[in-house]
Amino acid sequence: MAEEAVTTLRAELARFERADEGFALLEVFLEVARPWLGPVVLDPVELRLPDEITHDRQLVLGLIDGIEAEPRQGRVVERVFDVEDAQARWDYVRLAYCAQQATIWSAKRRTTYFEVMHQSRATYWLPDSLKAAYFDAVQARGWAVPADWLEAVAKRPKPWWKRGRR
Structure with missing residues:
Protein backbone atom coordinates (compact mmCIF):
# COMPACT_ATOMS: atom_id res chain seq x y z
CA MET A 1 0.00 0.00 0.00
CA ALA A 2 1.41 3.40 -1.00
CA GLU A 3 1.98 5.94 1.71
CA GLU A 4 0.15 9.28 1.63
CA ALA A 5 1.90 12.23 0.09
CA VAL A 6 3.52 14.51 2.68
CA THR A 7 3.82 18.30 2.63
CA THR A 8 6.75 20.05 4.29
CA LEU A 9 5.85 23.37 5.92
CA ARG A 10 8.40 25.78 7.41
CA ARG A 15 8.64 33.71 9.53
CA PHE A 16 5.48 34.93 11.25
CA GLU A 17 4.58 38.58 11.87
CA ARG A 18 4.10 37.72 15.55
CA ALA A 19 5.27 34.70 17.52
CA ASP A 20 1.69 34.29 18.75
CA GLU A 21 0.68 33.33 15.21
CA GLY A 22 3.14 30.43 15.21
CA PHE A 23 1.95 29.38 18.68
CA ALA A 24 -1.71 29.52 17.63
CA LEU A 25 -1.01 27.36 14.59
CA LEU A 26 0.81 24.78 16.73
CA GLU A 27 -2.01 24.80 19.31
CA VAL A 28 -4.57 24.11 16.60
CA PHE A 29 -2.37 21.35 15.23
CA LEU A 30 -2.18 19.64 18.64
CA GLU A 31 -5.96 19.82 19.00
CA VAL A 32 -6.75 18.54 15.50
CA ALA A 33 -4.03 15.89 15.32
CA ARG A 34 -4.72 14.26 18.72
CA PRO A 35 -6.09 11.01 17.20
CA TRP A 36 -2.95 10.70 15.04
CA LEU A 37 -0.40 11.65 17.72
CA GLY A 38 2.15 9.58 19.52
CA PRO A 39 4.74 11.10 21.88
CA VAL A 40 4.96 14.88 22.15
CA VAL A 41 8.41 15.55 23.60
CA LEU A 42 11.19 18.05 23.98
CA ASP A 43 14.76 18.12 25.24
CA PRO A 44 14.55 19.99 28.58
CA VAL A 45 18.26 20.85 28.68
CA GLU A 46 19.44 24.35 27.71
CA LEU A 47 16.02 25.87 27.15
CA ARG A 48 16.39 29.42 25.85
CA LEU A 49 13.69 32.04 25.29
CA PRO A 50 13.69 33.18 21.63
CA ASP A 51 13.65 36.93 20.97
CA GLU A 52 10.42 36.50 18.98
CA ILE A 53 8.45 35.60 22.13
CA THR A 54 7.08 38.86 23.45
CA HIS A 55 3.52 38.39 24.72
CA ASP A 56 3.92 35.61 27.30
CA ARG A 57 7.61 36.22 27.99
CA GLN A 58 7.41 36.14 31.80
CA LEU A 59 5.16 33.07 31.86
CA VAL A 60 7.51 31.17 29.56
CA LEU A 61 10.56 32.24 31.59
CA GLY A 62 8.74 30.86 34.64
CA LEU A 63 8.23 27.51 32.87
CA ILE A 64 11.90 27.39 31.91
CA ASP A 65 13.01 28.27 35.45
CA GLY A 66 10.71 25.55 36.84
CA ILE A 67 12.16 22.90 34.56
CA GLU A 68 15.74 24.00 35.28
CA ALA A 69 15.04 23.84 39.04
CA GLU A 70 13.92 20.20 38.82
CA PRO A 71 16.52 17.69 40.00
CA ARG A 72 18.17 15.83 37.12
CA GLN A 73 18.66 12.11 37.41
CA GLY A 74 21.35 10.90 35.06
CA ARG A 75 21.25 11.98 31.47
CA VAL A 76 17.92 13.64 30.65
CA VAL A 77 16.95 12.91 27.07
CA GLU A 78 13.39 14.12 26.70
CA ARG A 79 10.35 15.39 28.56
CA VAL A 80 6.93 14.05 27.51
CA PHE A 81 3.80 16.25 27.44
CA ASP A 82 0.24 14.97 27.75
CA VAL A 83 -1.72 16.47 24.84
CA GLU A 84 -5.00 15.58 26.53
CA ASP A 85 -4.23 18.21 29.20
CA ALA A 86 -4.89 21.80 28.05
CA GLN A 87 -2.18 23.28 30.31
CA ALA A 88 0.40 20.74 29.10
CA ARG A 89 -0.44 21.63 25.48
CA TRP A 90 -0.02 25.36 26.24
CA ASP A 91 3.30 24.70 27.97
CA TYR A 92 4.56 22.51 25.13
CA VAL A 93 3.65 25.02 22.42
CA ARG A 94 5.73 27.75 24.06
CA LEU A 95 8.58 25.55 25.28
CA ALA A 96 8.97 23.77 21.92
CA TYR A 97 10.38 26.95 20.43
CA CYS A 98 12.75 27.32 23.40
CA ALA A 99 14.23 23.83 23.05
CA GLN A 100 17.30 22.46 21.32
CA GLN A 101 14.92 19.79 20.01
CA ALA A 102 11.16 19.34 20.26
CA THR A 103 9.27 16.66 18.34
CA ILE A 104 5.72 15.52 17.74
CA TRP A 105 5.57 11.90 16.59
CA SER A 106 2.80 9.92 14.90
CA ALA A 107 1.00 7.18 16.81
CA LYS A 108 1.27 4.36 14.28
CA ARG A 109 4.80 4.81 13.00
CA ARG A 110 7.87 6.67 14.08
CA THR A 111 6.99 9.45 11.65
CA THR A 112 7.68 13.02 12.67
CA TYR A 113 4.82 15.53 12.25
CA PHE A 114 6.55 18.55 13.77
CA GLU A 115 10.06 19.38 14.92
CA VAL A 116 11.99 22.33 16.29
CA MET A 117 15.77 22.20 16.10
CA HIS A 118 18.12 24.57 17.96
CA GLN A 119 15.30 27.05 18.70
CA SER A 120 15.64 28.33 15.15
CA ARG A 121 14.36 25.74 12.64
CA ALA A 122 10.80 24.46 12.82
CA THR A 123 9.04 22.19 10.34
CA TYR A 124 5.76 20.35 9.92
CA TRP A 125 5.62 17.18 7.78
CA LEU A 126 1.95 16.50 7.17
CA PRO A 127 0.30 13.66 5.26
CA ASP A 128 -2.51 14.90 3.00
CA SER A 129 -5.38 13.75 5.24
CA LEU A 130 -3.96 15.41 8.36
CA LYS A 131 -2.99 18.56 6.44
CA ALA A 132 -6.56 18.92 5.12
CA ALA A 133 -8.06 18.54 8.61
CA TYR A 134 -5.50 20.99 10.03
CA PHE A 135 -6.04 23.66 7.38
CA ASP A 136 -9.84 23.30 7.75
CA ALA A 137 -9.55 23.81 11.53
CA VAL A 138 -7.33 26.88 11.11
CA GLN A 139 -9.77 28.42 8.64
CA ALA A 140 -12.81 27.49 10.77
CA ARG A 141 -11.34 29.70 13.50
CA GLY A 142 -11.31 32.58 11.03
CA TRP A 143 -7.54 32.56 10.64
CA ALA A 144 -5.55 32.48 7.44
CA VAL A 145 -3.31 29.56 6.57
CA PRO A 146 0.06 31.05 5.54
CA ALA A 147 0.09 31.54 1.76
CA ASP A 148 3.30 29.57 1.23
CA TRP A 149 1.75 26.64 3.13
CA LEU A 150 -1.23 26.65 0.75
CA GLU A 151 1.16 26.63 -2.22
CA ALA A 152 3.43 23.87 -0.85
CA VAL A 153 3.42 20.71 -2.96
CA ALA A 154 2.97 17.32 -1.31
CA LYS A 155 5.49 14.62 -2.22
CA ARG A 156 5.18 10.87 -1.99
CA PRO A 157 7.70 9.30 0.40
CA LYS A 158 10.35 7.09 -1.16
CA PRO A 159 9.77 3.36 -0.75
CA TRP A 160 11.61 2.01 2.28
CA TRP A 161 14.22 0.26 0.13
CA LYS A 162 15.17 3.55 -1.56
CA ARG A 163 15.35 5.69 1.57
CA GLY A 164 18.82 6.91 2.31
CA ARG A 165 19.73 6.91 -1.38
CA ARG A 166 19.83 10.05 -3.43
Whole structure:
Protein backbone atom coordinates (compact mmCIF):
# COMPACT_ATOMS: atom_id res chain seq x y z
CA MET A 1 0.00 0.00 0.00
CA ALA A 2 1.41 3.40 -1.00
CA GLU A 3 1.98 5.94 1.71
CA GLU A 4 0.15 9.28 1.63
CA ALA A 5 1.90 12.23 0.09
CA VAL A 6 3.52 14.51 2.68
CA THR A 7 3.82 18.30 2.63
CA THR A 8 6.75 20.05 4.29
CA LEU A 9 5.85 23.37 5.92
CA ARG A 10 8.40 25.78 7.41
CA ALA A 11 7.26 27.09 10.81
CA GLU A 12 10.06 29.12 12.40
CA LEU A 13 8.80 31.90 14.65
CA ALA A 14 10.78 34.45 12.61
CA ARG A 15 8.64 33.71 9.53
CA PHE A 16 5.48 34.93 11.25
CA GLU A 17 4.58 38.58 11.87
CA ARG A 18 4.10 37.72 15.55
CA ALA A 19 5.27 34.70 17.52
CA ASP A 20 1.69 34.29 18.75
CA GLU A 21 0.68 33.33 15.21
CA GLY A 22 3.14 30.43 15.21
CA PHE A 23 1.95 29.38 18.68
CA ALA A 24 -1.71 29.52 17.63
CA LEU A 25 -1.01 27.36 14.59
CA LEU A 26 0.81 24.78 16.73
CA GLU A 27 -2.01 24.80 19.31
CA VAL A 28 -4.57 24.11 16.60
CA PHE A 29 -2.37 21.35 15.23
CA LEU A 30 -2.18 19.64 18.64
CA GLU A 31 -5.96 19.82 19.00
CA VAL A 32 -6.75 18.54 15.50
CA ALA A 33 -4.03 15.89 15.32
CA ARG A 34 -4.72 14.26 18.72
CA PRO A 35 -6.09 11.01 17.20
CA TRP A 36 -2.95 10.70 15.04
CA LEU A 37 -0.40 11.65 17.72
CA GLY A 38 2.15 9.58 19.52
CA PRO A 39 4.74 11.10 21.88
CA VAL A 40 4.96 14.88 22.15
CA VAL A 41 8.41 15.55 23.60
CA LEU A 42 11.19 18.05 23.98
CA ASP A 43 14.76 18.12 25.24
CA PRO A 44 14.55 19.99 28.58
CA VAL A 45 18.26 20.85 28.68
CA GLU A 46 19.44 24.35 27.71
CA LEU A 47 16.02 25.87 27.15
CA ARG A 48 16.39 29.42 25.85
CA LEU A 49 13.69 32.04 25.29
CA PRO A 50 13.69 33.18 21.63
CA ASP A 51 13.65 36.93 20.97
CA GLU A 52 10.42 36.50 18.98
CA ILE A 53 8.45 35.60 22.13
CA THR A 54 7.08 38.86 23.45
CA HIS A 55 3.52 38.39 24.72
CA ASP A 56 3.92 35.61 27.30
CA ARG A 57 7.61 36.22 27.99
CA GLN A 58 7.41 36.14 31.80
CA LEU A 59 5.16 33.07 31.86
CA VAL A 60 7.51 31.17 29.56
CA LEU A 61 10.56 32.24 31.59
CA GLY A 62 8.74 30.86 34.64
CA LEU A 63 8.23 27.51 32.87
CA ILE A 64 11.90 27.39 31.91
CA ASP A 65 13.01 28.27 35.45
CA GLY A 66 10.71 25.55 36.84
CA ILE A 67 12.16 22.90 34.56
CA GLU A 68 15.74 24.00 35.28
CA ALA A 69 15.04 23.84 39.04
CA GLU A 70 13.92 20.20 38.82
CA PRO A 71 16.52 17.69 40.00
CA ARG A 72 18.17 15.83 37.12
CA GLN A 73 18.66 12.11 37.41
CA GLY A 74 21.35 10.90 35.06
CA ARG A 75 21.25 11.98 31.47
CA VAL A 76 17.92 13.64 30.65
CA VAL A 77 16.95 12.91 27.07
CA GLU A 78 13.39 14.12 26.70
CA ARG A 79 10.35 15.39 28.56
CA VAL A 80 6.93 14.05 27.51
CA PHE A 81 3.80 16.25 27.44
CA ASP A 82 0.24 14.97 27.75
CA VAL A 83 -1.72 16.47 24.84
CA GLU A 84 -5.00 15.58 26.53
CA ASP A 85 -4.23 18.21 29.20
CA ALA A 86 -4.89 21.80 28.05
CA GLN A 87 -2.18 23.28 30.31
CA ALA A 88 0.40 20.74 29.10
CA ARG A 89 -0.44 21.63 25.48
CA TRP A 90 -0.02 25.36 26.24
CA ASP A 91 3.30 24.70 27.97
CA TYR A 92 4.56 22.51 25.13
CA VAL A 93 3.65 25.02 22.42
CA ARG A 94 5.73 27.75 24.06
CA LEU A 95 8.58 25.55 25.28
CA ALA A 96 8.97 23.77 21.92
CA TYR A 97 10.38 26.95 20.43
CA CYS A 98 12.75 27.32 23.40
CA ALA A 99 14.23 23.83 23.05
CA GLN A 100 17.30 22.46 21.32
CA GLN A 101 14.92 19.79 20.01
CA ALA A 102 11.16 19.34 20.26
CA THR A 103 9.27 16.66 18.34
CA ILE A 104 5.72 15.52 17.74
CA TRP A 105 5.57 11.90 16.59
CA SER A 106 2.80 9.92 14.90
CA ALA A 107 1.00 7.18 16.81
CA LYS A 108 1.27 4.36 14.28
CA ARG A 109 4.80 4.81 13.00
CA ARG A 110 7.87 6.67 14.08
CA THR A 111 6.99 9.45 11.65
CA THR A 112 7.68 13.02 12.67
CA TYR A 113 4.82 15.53 12.25
CA PHE A 114 6.55 18.55 13.77
CA GLU A 115 10.06 19.38 14.92
CA VAL A 116 11.99 22.33 16.29
CA MET A 117 15.77 22.20 16.10
CA HIS A 118 18.12 24.57 17.96
CA GLN A 119 15.30 27.05 18.70
CA SER A 120 15.64 28.33 15.15
CA ARG A 121 14.36 25.74 12.64
CA ALA A 122 10.80 24.46 12.82
CA THR A 123 9.04 22.19 10.34
CA TYR A 124 5.76 20.35 9.92
CA TRP A 125 5.62 17.18 7.78
CA LEU A 126 1.95 16.50 7.17
CA PRO A 127 0.30 13.66 5.26
CA ASP A 128 -2.51 14.90 3.00
CA SER A 129 -5.38 13.75 5.24
CA LEU A 130 -3.96 15.41 8.36
CA LYS A 131 -2.99 18.56 6.44
CA ALA A 132 -6.56 18.92 5.12
CA ALA A 133 -8.06 18.54 8.61
CA TYR A 134 -5.50 20.99 10.03
CA PHE A 135 -6.04 23.66 7.38
CA ASP A 136 -9.84 23.30 7.75
CA ALA A 137 -9.55 23.81 11.53
CA VAL A 138 -7.33 26.88 11.11
CA GLN A 139 -9.77 28.42 8.64
CA ALA A 140 -12.81 27.49 10.77
CA ARG A 141 -11.34 29.70 13.50
CA GLY A 142 -11.31 32.58 11.03
CA TRP A 143 -7.54 32.56 10.64
CA ALA A 144 -5.55 32.48 7.44
CA VAL A 145 -3.31 29.56 6.57
CA PRO A 146 0.06 31.05 5.54
CA ALA A 147 0.09 31.54 1.76
CA ASP A 148 3.30 29.57 1.23
CA TRP A 149 1.75 26.64 3.13
CA LEU A 150 -1.23 26.65 0.75
CA GLU A 151 1.16 26.63 -2.22
CA ALA A 152 3.43 23.87 -0.85
CA VAL A 153 3.42 20.71 -2.96
CA ALA A 154 2.97 17.32 -1.31
CA LYS A 155 5.49 14.62 -2.22
CA ARG A 156 5.18 10.87 -1.99
CA PRO A 157 7.70 9.30 0.40
CA LYS A 158 10.35 7.09 -1.16
CA PRO A 159 9.77 3.36 -0.75
CA TRP A 160 11.61 2.01 2.28
CA TRP A 161 14.22 0.26 0.13
CA LYS A 162 15.17 3.55 -1.56
CA ARG A 163 15.35 5.69 1.57
CA GLY A 164 18.82 6.91 2.31
CA ARG A 165 19.73 6.91 -1.38
CA ARG A 166 19.83 10.05 -3.43
